[in-house]
Amino acid sequence: MSTKNLIFIVLLLFVPVSIAAHFLEWGSVTVFITACLAIIPLAAWMGTATEEIAVLVGPTIGGLLNATFGNATELIIALVALNAGLVEVVKASLTGSIIGNLLLVMGLSMFLGGLRFKEQTFQPVVARSNASAMNLAVIAILLPTAVNYTSQGIEESTMQTLSGWVAVVLILVYGLTLLFSMKTHAYLCDVGEAENESSSEGHSEKPNGLLWTVVLLVCTLLVAIESELLVDSLEEATASLGLTALFTGVILVPIIGNAAEHATAVTVAMKNKMDLSVSVAVGSSLQIALFVAPVLVLAGLILGQPMDLNFNPFELVAVAVAVLIANSVSSDGRSDWLEGTLLLAAYTVLGLAFFFHPVMEAMG
Amino acid sequence: MSTKNLIFIVLLLFVPVSIAAHFLEWGSVTVFITACLAIIPLAAWMGTATEEIAVLVGPTIGGLLNATFGNATELIIALVALNAGLVEVVKASLTGSIIGNLLLVMGLSMFLGGLRFKEQTFQPVVARSNASAMNLAVIAILLPTAVNYTSQGIEESTMQTLSGWVAVVLILVYGLTLLFSMKTHAYLCDVGEAENESSSEGHSEKPNGLLWTVVLLVCTLLVAIESELLVDSLEEATASLGLTALFTGVILVPIIGNAAEHATAVTVAMKNKMDLSVSVAVGSSLQIALFVAPVLVLAGLILGQPMDLNFNPFELVAVAVAVLIANSVSSDGRSDWLEGTLLLAAYTVLGLAFFFHPVMEAMG
């Protein structure tokens, strides 16, 4: 058994612990931390199960499955938080996921990979094409904020309508990028042994479809339960830890939700498979911006918890800055440890800025 | 006769119709729409006539002619609107022209071209050089807005003076880019059979100078008349259609003024001449920013309708965003249908944002 799986099994103990902490009222900080830890292995196994099933059902449906469930953990946490009315935390976790994938995940990959290999290379065409899609996504989800910020205020219902239409455009674009990368230009986007690599130990035999479907369902259910615990305890726990809702949403929640991607991207970078590593980090950001965010906007309308795309302006600055520096570092198709350091430093500085950002009364 | 010319001749019927609509008081909406339609063929023929005369007078004077009259339609509409005091509409149409050329025209070209050809290429050196000039232009016309927005207000006369000096710098830079592309580095900027292509059917015989001069004069006169009708009816018509002056200026007016460039850029893209297509779209934006905008600032001083470069901040955001994504898509010298889609999606999202942007009292 690999070290990774051993760690995951230990972390799995936090599932019963967190539930006990909730019912025995061990305090919101305990519930929050144990729920966070419990989600990490569940998210990882959901990812593995999705990929195993994807192998079984063939490239097209498998690709769609990966594209839809790839960020399932984040989507579940966000839906639970949205349903509980924590709209600002949900928005913050979206920007935080984008920032975290582009700076923390890609930065760690380039840094640790760069310590082993003097120079690493990856396909610049894919990096640039992704950069353009990322630019569009960021522009789209942040324009409503700009509309509000550059006018004498916009009515809430108008903001909802605008956000809804923007969400529709983004989902359409997401569908077209899938069509592009899986059908018309698949050769461009082939980054090699993705499934083999990110699943734990490779598989010469055919995966067991029933087994993995059960794993997927059980993990999804447990993630949903742990998300309830996490969301319930979030406000009280973070307040008693002296953290703002903004910082929690932007920095803490995404690290938990993306732990699996972090592990995969860093592992493959250290095996010098930078194409796959960059693709995981940027692909995950793209999925958040082009799929998770618009789905949440539309879900908000259904749940009666209207979520618009009117972000805190500093989140706008942070995402713009993250995309800018990630593009600048990745556009030439090569990386070294200094480029990784620059991304990590940018993440640190953004983290400091969010930590000290005064809480707005609108938050939380 | 080509389909394009047939359409143009039919549209020409709107010249008398719009004049009738004005004098017989058929309502401002009718006048506005018919004037819009009438301008499209006139603009196209002005373009053709300019190019035919340019062939006749030789490369240097011809190049200057193209560089000066290339956006004549937009310039005439803007001058008429400026004279009528619609300063905010004029500014909006400038930003709208830049956005429209970079996103709508280039996006449609890459999308439709990309449906026919899996991958299209163009000279990245020219694309990058143009991108740098475009960056400068955008920076220059938007800095006065930033000065106003980041201070506790700037006096109107100071803003005028600043805008005037910036205009002078831009016109100088425009002159130098012409010198660069026509004299010192002409080999870099040669995009092939531009005149032949964009004029309708090619010409083995020498063009008839007198004929085309008459066409140019008549079309210019008619464009000026139709612009008067368009500007007179604009405010009432758009209000009764439920559109803001901002949306009209940014989205509607530029589509009419740039219809000819649209047709040319898309046509040549579908013949896989992407160098020319990108050059038309980016070149037209550059001309707006480096020549038309500063000329209008200086004309405003003469007309007693002072026009400064203090834009609505959302226009600033929109232009910055358009330039960013256009650079990101075009800097690698290759395009496919997805890149076209990204540009069109960006245009759509910007259009939605302008549509829902609350009217500022300063507008119209």
Next chain:
Amino acid sequence: MSTKNLIFIVLLLFVPVSIAAHFLEWGSVTVFITACLAIIPLAAWMGTATEEIAVLVGPTIGGLLNATFGNATELIIALVALNAGLVEVVKASLTGSIIGNLLLVMGLSMFLGGLRFKEQTFQPVVARSNASAMNLAVIAILLPTAVNYTSQGIEESTMQTLSGWVAVVLILVYGLTLLFSMKTHAYLCDVGEAENESSSEGHSEKPNGLLWTVVLLVCTLLVAIESELLVDSLEEATASLGLTALFTGVILVPIIGNAAEHATAVTVAMKNKMDLSVSVAVGSSLQIALFVAPVLVLAGLILGQPMDLNFNPFELVAVAVAVLIANSVSSDGRSDWLEGTLLLAAYTVLGLAFFFHPVMEAMG
């Protein structure tokens, strides 16, 4: 003796003149101008002395010496101004140095070099790597401003703490870039005969360590004295010349402090050594952002003149714009006179904007 040295010796006469002007009370304008002129040769000789000593002590310590004392003149002027409480002038001179190096120095180099050579090339890898570091630096020093601007105000003490932490991150990154360029990836960053070129006439014999150490100490002392005169007279002199403190800090002070780099970068560009020229301009900006600015923040805490990283938002715009266009021009590893013109035009437009920017009450 070279023309350059002759000019410097003439300028040296302004050392006694400026001191006389101060004690004989010839007026603050006279003191200010003569002190400015006196600093130019002193700064140049400090640079030469640093490089000669660097040759003597070997590449590693020499590299560190260059990296630390490379912007010594600016650091001294800034420390004196900071000690006198002119915090806003210090901040303005930091942004002005970055802008000046990226636009004025690099622009003049590309323009004058481009007049001699049709096309000049330099290593794009280094240019891009520097661009990424520059992006990080700009992001880091400007995020505190963004925090303040996007909240309902941040307490001064929180801003201090945030700025202090950001300064620590930047100094760490600076150390790592030195490690990268001098140790682990030195081959990437080798731009050739830098020392030989930028020192005046080359040296076949071993430099005289004692002589140059004396020159360094005397020049440092004199720069410090002249900086006192410059800072003392600055406010009164610029006010009577009709200039704002912002304009003085952003445009005038950096031109004086960077005069030596200007001369070096332009001289080597005209010898077609663009790698070195770009490296001097960008390297100097990087040093300001990653080393001088954070050192001043930490020095402010010691001097009891708290200097945070909360800039005038227009400075933020200006630096972002300068980095954008400098990256856009330099990222392809080639330059011509038009690219130089674009940078100079951007500098001119920014200069105009700063000239007309209304003084905020917080300034000076």
